[in-house]
Amino acid sequence: MKAFSCRICDSPLFFENSTCVTCGAVLAYSCPEHDIVPLEEDGTYVDADDVRWYRCANLELSDCTWLTDVEGGQCFSCDLTRTRPNDADAKGLSQFGVAEAAKRRLVVELDARGLPIVGREEDPEGGLCFDLLSSVAENVVIGHDNGVITIDLAEGDDAHRAKVQAQLDEPYRTMLGHFRHEVGHYYEGVLVGDGPLRADYRALFGDESVDYQEQIDRHYAEGPPQDWAESYISTYATMHPFEDFAETFAHWMHISETIDSARAQALVTVDPDAFSLFADLVNGVWVPLSVALNQINRAMGRDDLYPFVIAPPVLDKLEFVAALTRPHAAASQPPASGANLAL
Template sequence: MKLFKCPHCGQLLYFENVKCERCGHRLGYIPEAGYLTALEPQDDGTWRSLRPDGARYRFCSNAEYDVCNWLVPAESPDTLCRACRHNRTVPNLGRPGAQLAWRKIEEAKHRLFYQLLRLGLPTPAEGEAKEPLIFDFLADPPTPDGPRVLTGHDDGLITIALAEADDAERERRRAAMGEPYRTLLGHFRHEVGHFYWDLLVRDGGRLAECRAVFGNDEEDYGEALKRHYEEGVPENWRESYISAYATTHAWEDFAETWAHYLHIIDCLEMARAFGISVQARADDTGLIAADADVDVYGPGDFAPIVQTWLPIAFALNSVNRCMGQTDLYPFVLSPPVVRKLGFIHWLVHDHRSRTSG
């Protein structure tokens, strides 16, 4: 993610801002251009961007629920934005707390789509592909003995349990499962990794290359999952995997690695926006040094990205500990994991180069 600037008064803005606190203009995000722009209302119900092009837009229809600040071109027949058009099931707003939960979910999902669009990845909606990317945001049944909603992916359909938007409940689940990290954004990034395995690896003719890095995806998934929960994980899993769950099956290894690729490039883009650099004064080796001036969305080699990320993550973890918090990035990037991350980087940019014309 990056910082934005109000085109009217120059105030720095964050991605989720809906109003400039300095000049008072309403704000909207233009996904096609990657801009957060100030707007002026027009007599015909549209909004004129205060950027030089002066283009006119309408807000996504979900803006009326205060869950979206994305814009749709005024001439477009669409009523939903590039992110919201993928929703199949949204929360019942008649239930207490549902609107707040939906807003949290949409904030995470919109950050996901910011990255997918920046990376030039296909995001087919319903009716645009045989296997579109669609979302169900589901609440658990009201009876305590009913089946719980599980977050997961199934042929392009990603289900997010509404309970995950409750910070206390999500923390309870994280602790119960022994996870170092669990967020809504993390769920989105992991589950969409399964979608892009189908799209870029299986359907993209990259099975052989992927298997050389992640192993045999033809292993029975149900049996692998059963073994994972019954037998646990190998003691030396950190030598080759980004997380314990990644050891379950090659599909989960890919999805976990995909999520971490998005974690890393998003954090580094923001670090670059703030001009962050790291130079550990007590370090005589020069290894804990980095300048976050790497183009994480460019097609170059992955090595500069990881070489920049490691010192910055070390510094951010250290700052978090000063506040009595757990590490911001509580993961180890072993050489095999870096190789897997590099494969994801190559896969994404290989697809971009093959489809850019």
Template structure:
């Protein structure tokens, strides 16, 4: 995420701000310019009240570039679900900002069949399974509740679980056909991630019955990534977005960490087909080392609880190439 300043008084403001706390100027996010701008007289997203959306639109009564991607949401009368909906939409706006900033193709379900759509549903009255099918991403709004999500994280033995993480992972599934299948990259994908034609249902049953194989850390970024090549792709794609967003934020605020290379125990950076990933890792490894140390000083778990093996770096490098190379 970039850093933003009030266009009137230059006070630092957050991405979510609707008003400058120093001078009182109304603020709104312009998705065309990717900037927080003076919102005096501007048109706000129709979800300004329902989702606390501060994005601007060009036509009155319409939804912004982020909110328009939501196909289904709770009824206005369900106040608890609507509060969770607002939290989920806030995380989704961060994701959509990043997708726009990276220049990734972003077509909504209203634009074309199979376009990106989000069904944000409450599991309070009936079960909701978070997942992706043919461009439609379903998210259980219960994941907006910190105690509920933390309990599931512990039950599942996961090192990390957030609403933004869910959105990045499931959106990774949407981008698999966009970046891999339609670009004719299946052979290269299978060489790195495995054959996605393996039966998904069988893989799912096997994963929950047997767990991740011994030594999975050498080839995968998470235990869940071992379940099926599609999940390995989605987990890797999400990690790539984590890394790029965090580094952008650190750079925007002038953060720089220098750690002697020999002090880092992570695997060395690698080069895939002449497209190096060293530049990103050279910034990422010292930053996460320092941030994890700071968290431990506060008695907290590691901020970034993942190890990037050489095999995972190969996969991240490949995702990087697909992301920065025009279609």
């Protein structure tokens, strides 16, 4: 995430800020400008082309700070949400904003890397959309199905998420992590598909045609192989090649976004684009940075920020994922109206 500052007083801002705490300016996020902009007294923003922009209709519902050029309309990120809790589900709605905040960050990250986001209106059969469901009255299974990503809003509750994390003996579990993992499934289909890259995929991750349900049953009955850490980033990645790819994609995003954020805050001075291989970036920048961040977390009495060890086979998998995204490195602009079009 880039470093933001207030255009009025130059004070530093967080991506989620709707008000500058220093000067009081009312703020919103502009997708075309990739920046946080100050609003006029009527709550609108006029860009350099004299286009008037309005706050997203979901400002009160989910704390959405994005702009749309349709008065009373939704922004691009909110348009990607297909299902949300009903108005009578107070608990689900209280958790909804956490999920939407993570999704907005995900959309910005994907856009910054030039990855295409095609909504359901443009591609009704395989376009990307999100079902953000409340598990208050029903069981919700987090997952991906042909472009539809389902998220359990209960994961926005820290106590619930920590409980599940302990039950599954996971070193890391966050709402943003869920989004990055599930969108990894989506991009496997988009970037790998059934073309020539599938053979390279299988050489690294295995044969994805093996029965998925059987592999799930095996995983939960027997657990991961004893030597799993020699070839996988997590125990969950051992379940099936689909999950191994999605976990690797998520870690590619974890690493890339954290390095970029560290550079934006002047904690890292090297330009990530100077590395032709992602593996070199991991070894040269990420490993020392993550060790330092883990030490800082421990100094605050917190768990490690990045509690993972990257074995050589995992590094090869990360390189494969990074290489998939390189043709999309030149990011295109998001749609001005927030319509479901490719970013």
